[in-house]
Amino acid sequence: xxxxxxxxxxxxxxxxxxxxxxxxxxxxxxxxxxxxxxxxxxxxxxxxxxxxxxxxxxxxxxxxxxxxxxxxxxxxxxxxxxxxxxxxxxxxxxxxxxxxxxxxxxxxxxxxxxxxxxxxxxxxxxxxxxxxxxxxxxxxxxxxxxxxxxxxxxxxxxxxxxxxxxxxxxxxxxxxxxxxxxxxxxxxxxxxxxxxxxxxxxxxxxxxxxxxxxxxxxxxxxxxxxxxxxxxxxxxxxxxxxxxx
Ligand SMILES: [Zn+2]
Numbered sequence: 001x002x003x004x005x006x007x008x009x010x011x012x013x014x015x016x017x018x019x020x021x022x023x024x025x026x027x028x029x030x031x032x033x034x035x036x037x038x039x040x041x042x043x044x045x046x047x048x049x050x051x052x053x054x055x056x057x058x059x060x061x062x063x064x065x066x067x068x069x070x071x072x073x074x075x076x077x078x079x080x081x082x083x084x085x086x087x088x089x090x091x092x093x094x095x096x097x098x099x100x101x102x103x104x105x106x107x108x109x110x111x112x113x114x115x116x117x118x119x120x121x122x123x124x125x126x127x128x129x130x131x132x133x134x135x136x137x138x139x140x141x142x143x144x145x146x147x148x149x150x151x152x153x154x155x156x157x158x159x160x161x162x163x164x165x166x167x168x169x170x171x172x173x174x175x176x177x178x179x180x181x182x183x184x185x186x187x188x189x190x191x192x193x194x195x196x197x198x199x200x201x202x203x204x205x206x207x208x209x210x211x212x213x214x215x216x217x218x219x220x221x222x223x224x225x226x227x228x229x230x231x232x233x234x235x236x237x238x239x240x241x242x243x244x245x
Contacts, residue, residue: 089128136208
């Protein structure tokens with residue numbers, strides 16, 4: 001059966017000297033993997049028609065679910081050219097793409113996930129060079145996956161004061177609870193907590209991206225979100241470090 005899909009590559013691998021395997025996130029079929037035979041040959045119909053971060057229309061011969069499908073042709077609809085020249089934004093887009101690749105199961109369509117991925121890439125083109133954007137994007141990603149950190153009251157007793165952060169507890173905990181249960185925590189001063197709460201609630205990254213952070217605030221924010229993302233999604237830390245720059 002031939003399937004037509006709007007798709008963005010999540011990862012590309014060499015298969016032979018001329019062929020490639022591409023994992024895609026598609027609008028209606030979830031994550032699919034295709035073999036693009038002869039993709040690197042000079043006259044290949046795939047040449048220049050797909051690239052990381054770009055939206056393509058893909059035609060493929062669908063085999064049994066979960067197997068490697070055979071790509072027939074594709075056409076690049078929206079290349080997102082910013083990432084060819086803006087290195088910082090490209091690093092952020094790479095990290096976001098790796099998050100989707102790691103967390104999306106094969107061939108399990110999830111309504112809204114493709115639109116969310118496209119929207120995040122579009123925002124990354126505009127704001128991806130700004131350090132706080134990454135934190136905003138991670139908060140939105142966690143929310144989309146039902147793992148939003150609890151930033152309101154102590155996760156254990158609902159206390160509103162003396163809060164610090166525990167990735168393993170899923171958000172903030174108060175000092176008495178942390179001491180009683182011997183929970184390791186990271187400092188979460190009021191200014192940091194206020195930023196995280198405001199960015200979590202904001203569906204647009206403009207405000208977050210334009211926030212001027214002191215070196216200390218930047219370090220604290222990345223320590224908290226880095227720990228949380230590692231705990232929730234178990235992604236290699238190097239990818240995130242590259243995106244922080
Ligand atoms: Zn508590």
